[in-house]
Amino acid sequence: MKKLLASLKWQRISAKEIDFQNLDQESRFLILYSIFYVLLAIGIGQLILDFPLPILNAKDFIQDFWYAVVFKFTFLLLLPSLIFFTRWKYGFQDLLFGLKPNTGMMVKGTFLVLMGFLMNTRHISRIAEAMPNFEDSELRLLLGTILPFLIAGLPEELFFRGMLQTRLEKLWNTPLAILVSGLLFTAWHLPSRFFLANGVEGQAGDLISVLIGTGIPVFLVSCFFGWHWARYRNLPLLILVHWAIDILPSLSSFFGLRN
Numbered sequence: 001m002k003k004l005l006a007s008l009k010w011q012r013i014s015a016k017e018i019d020f021q022n023l024d025q026e027s028r029f030l031i032l033y034s035i036f037y038v039l040l041a042i043g044i045g046q047l048i049l050d051f052p053l054p055i056l057n058a059k060d061f062i063q064d065f066w067y068a069v070v071f072k073f074t075f076l077l078l079l080p081s082l083i084f085f086t087r088w089k090y091g092f093q094d095l096l097f098g099l100k101p102n103t104g105m106m107v108k109g110t111f112l113v114l115m116g117f118l119m120n121t122r123h124i125s126r127i128a129e130a131m132p133n134f135e136d137s138e139l140r141l142l143l144g145t146i147l148p149f150l151i152a153g154l155p156e157e158l159f160f161r162g163m164l165q166t167r168l169e170k171l172w173n174t175p176l177a178i179l180v181s182g183l184l185f186t187a188w189h190l191p192s193r194f195f196l197a198n199g200v201e202g203q204a205g206d207l208i209s210v211l212i213g214t215g216i217p218v219f220l221v222s223c224f225f226g227w228h229w230a231r232y233r234n235l236p237l238l239i240l241v242h243w244a245i246d247i248l249p250s251l252s253s254f255f256g257l258r259n
Contacts, residue, residue, distance in 0.1 A: 077158070161229040
């Protein structure tokens with residue numbers, strides 16, 4: 001048991017070894033920004049409800065202009081990145097912590113990315129059947145594949161794991177950092193689903209179904225990703241696995257299929 005606990009707690013780079021320019025100020029800003037992002041999710045959900053702008057008439061609100069371009073790309077990727085890389089003067093190397101890929105890491109990474117993709121293989125047959133019905137199927141394939149990287153895998157792992165959790169680990173401790181960043185990560189998912197969900201993520205207007213369909217699974221996945229980040233500090237792998245999980249549901253939406 002002691003060996004198992006020691007293994008679970010092992011870290012390639014502990015937060016104690018990481019230097020930040022201004023730990024307290026940066027942590028405070030990121031926590032407040034996370035809370036603001038939850039509040040923004042409420043406004044975006046209502047905006048999509050009143051003035052929907054689905055990209056290429058996608059079925060899932062995640063591919064709506066307000067959600068994908070404004071909420072996710074602008075407010076979760078672009079603005080935090082400008083602050084992190086331009087104002088705070090950090091570089092991409094500050095998120096890699098000396099990561100040096102090796103054969104074992106590449107094999108494991110390929111396996112995890114493949115497993116992420118295979119989680120949603122139920123979509124493949126329906127996508128294949130729907131594709132001939134669209135003259136712009138190549139464009140939909142391209143957008144459906146790239147968009148999850150730009151609005152999900154990259155911004156979510158960059159902000160909540162690379163930026164926020166790392167600082168909370170040093171400010172507090174690793175378990176608490178994983179818990180708090182996981183709760184904040186889960187929280188911003190809930191308002192949009194409460195307004196707009198219709199399926200496995202819950203039913204609009206039914207908070208209990210949203211908590212069960214979205215809140216619990218998102219929190220559990222977030223905790224696993226948070227533990228993996230704390231242990232290995234391999235941000236590229238987390239981004240790729242996250243992206244792989246979201247590709248097929250995204251393609252489903254662009255081909256007029258509800259998830």
